[in-house]
Amino acid sequence: MRSDRLDRAPLPLKISACLGLLFLHLPILLIFLYAFTTEEKSYRFPPPGLTLQWFAVTWNRPDVWAALTLSVKVASLATAIALVLGTLCAAAVSRSAFFGREAVSLLVILPIALPGIITGIALRSAFSMADIPFSFFTIVLGHATFCIVVVYNNAVARFRRLSGSLVEASMDLGADGFQTFRYVILPNIATALLAGGMLAFALSFDEVIVTTFTAGQQSTLPIWMLEELIRPRQRPVTNVVAMVVVLVTLLPILAAYFLTRDGDHIAGAGK
Amino acid sequence: MTAILFENVSRHFGSVRAVDGVDLAVAEGEFFAMLGPSGSGKTTCLRLVAGFEQPTSGHIEIFGETAEGVPPYRRNVNTVFQDYALFPHLSILDNVAYGLMVKGIGKAERRRAAEDALAMVALPGYGARKPGQLSGGQRQRVALARALVNRPRVLLLDEPLGALDLKLREQMQEELKTLQKTLGLTFIFVTHDQSEALSMADRVAVFHEGKVRQVGTPEEIYRRPKTRFVADFVGSSNVLSREQCARLGLNAPAASLRPESILLGAPADGQLGLTGVPIAASFLGPINRLTLDCGGERIVAALPAGTPVPATGEPVTFAFNRQDLHVMEEA
Numbered sequence: 311m312r313s314d315r316l317d318r319a320p321l322p323l324k325i326s327a328c329l330g331l332l333f334l335h336l337p338i339l340l341i342f343l344y345a346f347t348t349e350e351k352s353y354r355f356p357p358p359g360l361t362l363q364w365f366a367v368t369w370n371r372p373d374v375w376a377a378l379t380l381s382v383k384v385a386s387l388a389t390a391i392a393l394v395l396g397t398l399c400a401a402a403v404s405r406s407a408f409f410g411r412e413a414v415s416l417l418v419i420l421p422i423a424l425p426g427i428i429t430g431i432a433l434r435s436a437f438s439m440a441d442i443p444f445s446f447f448t449i450v451l452g453h454a455t456f457c458i459v460v461v462y463n464n465a466v467a468r469f470r471r472l473s474g475s476l477v478e479a480s481m482d483l484g485a486d487g488f489q490t491f492r493y494v495i496l497p498n499i500a501t502a503l504l505a506g507g508m509l510a511f512a513l514s515f516d517e518v519i520v521t522t523f524t525a526g527q528q529s530t531l532p533i534w535m536l537e538e539l540i541r542p543r544q545r546p547v548t549n550v551v552a553m554v555v556v557l558v559t560l561l562p563i564l565a566a567y568f569l570t571r572d573g574d575h576i577a578g579a580g581k
Numbered sequence: 582m583t584a585i586l587f588e589n590v591s592r593h594f595g596s597v598r599a600v601d602g603v604d605l606a607v608a609e610g611e612f613f614a615m616l617g618p619s620g621s622g623k624t625t626c627l628r629l630v631a632g633f634e635q636p637t638s639g640h641i642e643i644f645g646e647t648a649e650g651v652p653p654y655r656r657n658v659n660t661v662f663q664d665y666a667l668f669p670h671l672s673i674l675d676n677v678a679y680g681l682m683v684k685g686i687g688k689a690e691r692r693r694a695a696e697d698a699l700a701m702v703a704l705p706g707y708g709a710r711k712p713g714q715l716s717g718g719q720r721q722r723v724a725l726a727r728a729l730v731n732r733p734r735v736l737l738l739d740e741p742l743g744a745l746d747l748k749l750r751e752q753m754q755e756e757l758k759t760l761q762k763t764l765g766l767t768f769i770f771v772t773h774d775q776s777e778a779l780s781m782a783d784r785v786a787v788f789h790e791g792k793v794r795q796v797g798t799p800e801e802i803y804r805r806p807k808t809r810f811v812a813d814f815v816g817s818s819n820v821l822s823r824e825q826c827a828r829l830g831l832n833a834p835a836a837s838l839r840p841e842s843i844l845l846g847a848p849a850d851g852q853l854g855l856t857g858v859p860i861a862a863s864f865l866g867p868i869n870r871l872t873l874d875c876g877g878e879r880i881v882a883a884l885p886a887g888t889p890v891p892a893t894g895e896p897v898t899f900a901f902n903r904q905d906l907h908v909m910e911e912a
Contacts, residue, residue, distance in 0.1 A: 478633055479666035481653040483680035483731060493683065497670045 338556065345549035353545070364546040371544075374551060377534035384446065384530060385514035388453035389461075392510045393503060395454075396461030401495075404469035405477075415466075422459040429455055430523030437524065444526030452524035453517055457510035464506030464570070468499045505570045508562035516559050531555060582609045582644070584735055584767040585630055590639030591791075592625050599625040601791035602639070607735075607769060607784075609644075612761050614778035615771045617788030618814065623771045626788070627737050630769065631660050644734060654683075658735040659728035663743060665720045667712035673699070673723055674708030680731040698726035701760075718749045725760075735767040742777065754781055775815050779803060787811050804839070805907050812837040812909065819880045821906075828876075829853050833908040840870070842905035843882035845897060852900040855880070859893045873899070 319327075345364060347357035368374055402408075403415050421429055433452050442448060472495070480490040518532045529537060531551065538548045587605040591598065600622040607613045615623035628634040629641060632653035641648040643656060659680070667676050674695050675682070681691035699705055702722035712720060721741060728736055738757075742750045758781050761768045772778050778785050779799040786796045787810075795807040806812035809820050819838040826833045830853075848854030857873030857880060864870075868883040869890050882899065884890065891897045 473664060473666060475662045475664055475666035476668060478631075478653070479660070479662055479668070480679070480683075481633075482631055482658075482660045483683065483727065484654045485679075485683040486652075486654050489683045493679070494668055 341549050341552050341556075345546055345553050347546055350545055364544070364550050367544055368547045368550045371547060373534065374547070377529050377531045378551075378554075380446070380528055381515055381531040384449050384453060385511045387450045388457045388514045389507050389510045391450070391454045392457035392461045393507050396458045396506065397465050397499070397503060399458070400462050400465035400469050404466050405474070418462050419459055421455040426456075426517070426519035427523075430520045433520065434523040444524060446528065448524045448526070449521055449528070449530065452520040453514040456517075456520070457514055460509045460513060461503065461506035464502040464509075465499055468502035472498050501569045505566035508566045512559040512562045516555055583607070583642070584609045584611070584644060585769065586640075586642040587626070587629075588640040588642075590626075590629065590636045590641055592622075592629060592634055593637045598791045600629065600636075603791075603793050605786060605793060605796065607767060609734075609767055610765050612758070612768045612770065612781060612783045614782035614785045615769065615788060616773070616775060616778040616785050616814075618773055621788035622791040623773075623786075623788045624739055627660070627739055627769060627771050630735070631658060631737055632656050657733055658737055659731050659733035660737040660739065661721075661724045661728050661741045663739045663741070665712075665724040667720055667723055667727070669712055671711075672708060673704075673710050673712065673715070676712065676723060677708075677727045677730055679727065694730055695726075698730040699723075701729070702726045703756075717744050718753070721745065721753065725757075729760075729764070729766075733766070735769060736761075738768060738770045740771055740773070742772075742774075750777075757781065779815070787814065789814070806837050807910055809835055809837075809909060817881065820909075821880075822878060825855075825875065825878055826908075829855070829906070831906075831908065835909045837907045837909055838880070838901060838905060840881045840883035841868075842901045843880070843884075844900050845882075845884065845888065845891065846900060847898050848900035852902055853906060854898055854900045856896055856898050858896050859891050862890050862893065873897070 344353050344357065346360045346362065347353070348359035348361045348363075349357060399414075399418055403411055403418075430452070433448070433455070437444065437448055476494055476498070477490055480494045481487075485493065516532050517530075518536065521530050521533055525533065532555070535548055535551060535555075538545075583606050585605065585607040587603050590600060590603045590605075592600040603622070603626060605626075615626060617623045625634060629636055630643070630648075632648065632651060635649070643651075643658065648656065667673075668679065671679070674692065677695035677698050678691040681694055686694075696705070696708060699707060702725050704719060704722050704726070707715070707719070707723075712723070715723065721744075724741070741757075742753050745753060754777060757768070757770075770778070770782065779802070782799060784796060785799055785802050787794045787802060789810050795802060795811045797805075802811065802815050806815060806818065812818040812820055817840065819840060821829075821836045821838060823834055826836050844852075855875055857875035859871055860874050860879075861872040862869060864886075867886055869886060869888070871882045871884055871890060873880045873882060
C-alpha cells in the first residue's frame with residue numbers, strides 16, 4: 311500500500327526537483343555555450359554567433375599550457391604521495407591495534423573536514439616559519455594533505471572487508487611480506503586505490519584555496535582562470551579551459567564510481 | 582622423532598594468560614588433537630607452531646630446531662584455517678599453486694602439482710573456478726590441497742570442520758584420517774568437539790584456561806580422566822564427590838564413573854555398590870538413560886536396551902567393577 315503511494319510524487323515536488331536540477335546544471339551548460347560565442351568582451355544572451363575559433367586560440371596560448379602542465383604535474387605528484395602514505399596509514403589503522411589508533415584515524419581525516427582556508431593559512435605560516443620558499447613542491451604538499459584523506463578512506467574501507475587470515479595464509483604458504491603485499495593485498499585493494507587515486511587527482515586538479523596560500527609565482531589552472539576573469543581578454547578562452555577542467559575532473563569521478571559501486575561508497579566524494 | 586616440542590610455553594596478552602606453562606611433545610606421523618572449550622588456548626598453541634604468535638616465555642622446537650624468531654614463511658608447517666582463507670581474487674588452481682609460486686617453481690610444474698593435489702582431495706577439474714563459486718565443503722578441500730601441495734612436515738588444522746554440516750563433517754573426518762595415514766604426515770588438529778577428537782586422533786591434549794590438563798590416547802582420556810574438568814568435558818561422566826568416595830571406602834578428592842559401567846543389582850565379588858532413588862528414565866534407542874539420586878548427588882546410568890528399568894521413586898541398589906571407578910586428582 312505504502313509503496314503505491316510512494317510510486318507517484320505529487321506534481322509540485324516534481325516541479326521543484328526539476329527546478330533544483332536546472333539551478334545546479336544550467337550555469338554549467340551556459341559555460342559550455344559561451345565557449346563557442348563570437349563575442350569577446352562580455353557575455354550577452356543569446357550569443358550573437360557561434361564559432362570554434364576559441365579552441366584554436368586556446369591551443370596557441372602558452373600561458374594556458376603552462377597552467378595546465380603545472381596542474382597535471384601537481385595533481386599527479388600529490389596523488390602519488392597520497393597513494394603511498396594513505397595506503398600505509400589505512401593498513402596500520404585497520405590491521406593492528408595500538409594506543410591512539412582512533413586519534414590517528416581522526417587526525418588523518420581532519421584536513422578534509424577543516425575549511426581549506428585554515429589548511430592554507432596553517433601551511434603558509436608553517437612554510438614561512440621553516441624558511442621554505444614557495445614553489446611547485448609547496449603546492450604539492452598542500453594538495454597531498456587532502457588527497458591522503460581520500461585515498462585513506464577508500465583503502466581503509468577495503469582493508470576492513472579483507473579477511474585478516476588471508477595475510478596469514480599467504481605467510482603460512484611461504485610468502486614474505488613483500489610477496490604477500492604484491493600477490494594478496496594489492497590485488498584485493500587495487501580498485502579501491504584506483505578510485506581513491508582518481509578522486510585525489512580530481513580534487514587536486516580544481517583546488518583553489520589551499521593553492522593560493524601555498525603557491526609562489528606559479529598559477530595552476532584554476533588560479534589562472536580566476537586571474538583571467540579579472541582582466542577580460544579573449545574571454546571565451548576561459549570557457550574553453552573550463553570545459554576541459556569539467557571533463558578532466560568528471561571522468562575520473564565517474565570511473566571511480568563505477569569501480570567501487572559494488573559494495574563500498576566513495577568516501578570523500580562530496581568535497 | 583619429536584615433531585613439535587613445547588617446553589613451559591606461555592603466551593600472555595596483557596593480563597590474559599591465553600597459554601600458560603604448556604609442555605607438549607607431538608611425535609612424527611602422529612594425529613594429535615588439541616581439545617578444549619573456546620578460549621582455552623588451543624588455537625593460540627596452534628598459532629605458536631605456525632609462527633603467527635611468539636611465546637611470551639618458554640621454548641618451542643620444530644623437528645629439533647628452535648622456532649623462536651623464525652617467521653611463518655620459513656617454517657615447514659602449513660595451516661588449514663578455520664575460515665579457509667582462500668584468496669578470493671585467484672582461481673582454485675592459483676590458490677593451490679600459491680605456495681609453489683612464491684617459492685619460484687616453474688609454471689608447468691606447479692600447475693601439475695596443483696592439479697595432483699586437487700585430485701587427491703577429490704576435486705579434479707575445479708581449477709578454473711573462483712573460491713566464491715564453491716560450496717563450504719569444497720572450499721575446505723581446496724584449503725587442504727593448498728596446504729598439502731607444499732609437502733609440509735606438519736599440517737595444522739584449526740577447527741577445519743566447524744563450518745560444515747553434520748553429514749559432511751563425518752565424511753571429512755574419515756577422509757582426513759585416511760589422508761593422514763596415507764601420507765604419514767604429522768597432523769595437529771584443533772577442535773572443541775570431543776567426539777571428533779576422540780574418534781580421529783592418536784593422542785589428545787585437553788586444554789582448559791591456557792593449561793594442558795591431560796594428554797593421552799582417546800581411550801585413556803575417556804576412561805581415566807585426570808581431573809573433574811576432563812571428565813566433564815570429554816564425556817557425560819559421573820563425578821563422585823569426596824563424601825561419596827568415602828562411602829565406598831576410598832580416600833580420594835573425586836572419582837569418575839562412566840554411565841555404561843553401572844549395573845543394576847547387588848554388588849558381586851570385586852564390585853562396589855551404592856543405593857539410589859531413580860528420578861528419571863528416558864529411552865535413547867540402544868540404551869535407557871536412568872538418573873539416580875544418591876544422597877543428593879546425581880548419578881546417570883546407561884542401561885542396555887532390553888534390561889528392565891526400575892520404577893522411579895523406589896530405592897535401588899546398583900553395582901560397578903572396582904576398576905571402573907577412576908580416582909581423579911582434584912574435585
